[in-house]
């Protein structure tokens with residue numbers, strides 16, 4: 001039996017590219033991972049990549065407040081992201097960076113590093129390549145995915161939540177690892193969001209065609225269900 005190219009293309013499962021943006025503590029990572037796992041898609045945490053490059057800068061004596069020094073060094077580390085939603089990985093020059101990129105030191109420095117245009121250009125390129133080569137499609141989470149990295153994504157979601165809800169979720173995540181209390185977590189989070197939203201190059205922003213989901217009053221399962229439904233609607237449209 002002959003299968004023409006046209007038939008094969010029509011019967012192959014369509015890939016789907018989903019962009020999930022929003023500030024920290026809105027449930028982006030948990031939602032994105034669970035949605036990707038449910039639908040058999042790849043998953044990319046772009047925040048982890050910005051954290052990885054920041055970790056490398058801190059380890060290599062680069063002054064993260066010096067944008068010229070950061071831009072000069074930006075291409076030096078090799079950052080590799082594993083995109084299995086059940087076990088996402090991130091390495092820097094071959095070393096596992098999943099733990100160290102979550103320290104307070106990296107969190108405090110990441111906004112400055114991610115505001116540097118050369119850093120953004122390099123990571124945007126890497127993110128586009130990863131998305132383009134995901135066989136069945138991908139859920140990509142970040143701050144500028146719908147606006148800059150993947151403006152042609154099939155579906156764009158912008159997650160929001162009140163600062164109180166975001167701070168209490170983050171404090172929960174940090175329990176046992178850090179003694180930051182709710183008030184200081186809220187303050188640090190609001191400060192980081194302001195820096196991420198206020199930077200010149202591709203700031204945290206909702207794309208004009210993104211669907212906004214306010215997660216303040218929703219459980220994680222409800223948010224996951226909502227996003228899965230939106231993707232399925234797109235796929236059958």
Ligand code: DC
Pocket residue numbers: 024046047048050051110111114141142143144145192196
């Ligand atoms: O999602 P996260 O909190 O791990 O992200 C860490 C930082 O990385 C965040 O403060 C802003 C930056 N970031 C970015 O500038 N663009 C992205 N697409 C993702 C993250």
